[in-house]
Amino acid sequence: ALRGLSKTARTLAESDDPLALYHYAHVQFRLLQVAAQASAKAKTKTKTKTKKEAEAAGEACVAALDRAIERDPRFAEGLALQANCYGYLATLGPLDAMTAGPRAGSRAEAAAKLNPRNPRVLLSEAAALYFRPAAFGGDRAAAAPLFRRAAEAFDAPDAPRPGEPTWGAAEAWLFVGRTYEDAGDVLAARDAYEKALLIAPEFVRAKERRAGLTRR
Numbered sequence: 001a002l003r004g005l006s007k008t009a010r011t012l013a014e015s016d017d018p019l020a021l022y023h024y025a026h027v028q029f030r031l032l033q034v035a036a037q038a039s040a041k042a043k044t045k046t047k048t049k050t051k052k053e054a055e056a057a058g059e060a061c062v063a064a065l066d067r068a069i070e071r072d073p074r075f076a077e078g079l080a081l082q083a084n085c086y087g088y089l090a091t092l093g094p095l096d097a098m099t100a101g102p103r104a105g106s107r108a109e110a111a112a113k114l115n116p117r118n119p120r121v122l123l124s125e126a127a128a129l130y131f132r133p134a135a136f137g138g139d140r141a142a143a144a145p146l147f148r149r150a151a152e153a154f155d156a157p158d159a160p161r162p163g164e165p166t167w168g169a170a171e172a173w174l175f176v177g178r179t180y181e182d183a184g185d186v187l188a189a190r191d192a193y194e195k196a197l198l199i200a201p202e203f204v205r206a207k208e209r210r211a212g213l214t215r216r
Contacts, residue, residue, distance in 0.1 A: 002027065002030055002031045002034060003031065005027050006027050006028065006031055006057070009023065009024050009027045010024070012024035013060070013064055016071060018068035018069075018071050018072045018075050018078060019068075019163050019164070021064045021065065021067050021068035021071075021078075022064075022065070022068055022075075022077060022078055022081065022165065023165075024060075024064050025060070025061045025062075025064040025065045025068070025078075025081055025082075025085070026061075026081060026165070026167070028057045028058070028060040028061035028064065028085070029057075029061045029081060029084055029085050029088070031053070031054075031057040032054050032057040032058045032061060032085060032088050032089070033088055035050050035051075035053040035054035035057060036050075036051075036054040036088045036089075036091055036092060038050045039051040039054055039092065040091070051092055051093075054088070054089075054092060055089070055092060058085050058086075058088060058089040058092075058100075061081070061082070061085040062082055062085050062086065062089075065078045065079075065081060065082040065085070066082075069082070074114055076111045076112075076114035076115035076118055076121050077111075077115075077118065077120060077121070077164075077165055079107045079108075079110050079111035079114065079121075080107070080108065080111040080118070080120050080121045080123075080124035080125075081120070081124070081165075082107045083103075083104045083105070083107035083108035083111065083124045083125075083127075083128055084104075084124055084127065086100040086101070086103040086104035086107060087100070087101075087104040087127060087128060087131060090104060090131075091131075097133075101132060101133075101136060102136070104128050104132075105128050105132060105136075105137070107124075108121075108124045108125045108127075108128040108129075109125070109128075111124060111125070112125045117153060117156075118153070119150050119151075119153035119154045119156070119168055119169070119172065120150075120165060120167070120168045122146055122149050122150035122153055122172075123147070123150040123168050123171065123172050123175070125146055126143045126146035126147045126149075126150055126175065127143075127175070129142055129143040129146065130143035130147070130175070130179075140179070140182055141182075143179065144176075144179035144182070144183070147172060147175040147176045147179055148176055148179075150168070150172040150175075151169070151172035151173050151176050151192075151195075154168065154169035154172060169199050170196045170197075170199040170200035170203050170206065171196075173192050173193070173195040173196035173199065173206075174192070174193065174196045174203070174205060174206050174209065176192040176195075177189040177190075177191075177192030177193045177196065177206070177209055178209065180192060181209070181213075186213055189209075189213060190210060190213050193206045193209050193210040193213070194210070197210070
């Protein structure tokens with residue numbers, strides 16, 4: 001489905017509108033997510049194919065957002081999404097981690113300086129801190145309150161204008177749940193996963209994490 005959507009959205013990549021470029025990049029980000037996760041689980045032959053697909057989607061995401069940010073240097077949403085793309089590219093291998101990892105952190109920090117209350121900016125900043133290796137400044141405990149701030153920021157009354165991004169609330173609560181799991185608070189983790197599923201009832205990852213708590 002994402003491959004088909006990527007082809008349909010290709011015309012957006014030729015736009016000069018930062019929001020159009022953003023939406024194209026968001027499709028590529030989702031394709032990168034799925035391909036990166038598939039690559040991590042795949043056997044050797046399939047692993048190479050899915051890794052190449054992930055790399056191609058990641059490069060398309062980064063390139064589209066480079067154009068968007070060039071047109072609007074204060075586009076915090078674009079910087080935050082680019083941080084997410086670099087973050088997933090960093091999971092594809094040791095060399096990828098060395099180059100993409102620091103870029104994920106720098107883009108997240110730049111976005112936070114421009115718009116520190118934006119929920120997707122907070123989510124990107126928290127994710128960069130959570131997944132970055134401790135040797136390079138990662139800190140899962142410090143990321144926990146940032147994830148909670150992001151989740152709460154999605155409940156703010158300010159509605160996005162037409163065409164602006166709206167995604168991220170369910171993912172924020174998913175990560176809140178993960179940080180509670182890290183701290184050993186199973187009840188709080190379950191509550192966070194339930195909130196994620198209220199927002200997105202078919203959110204498979206939230207269902208899996210909740211089921212894991214039940215088995216525990």
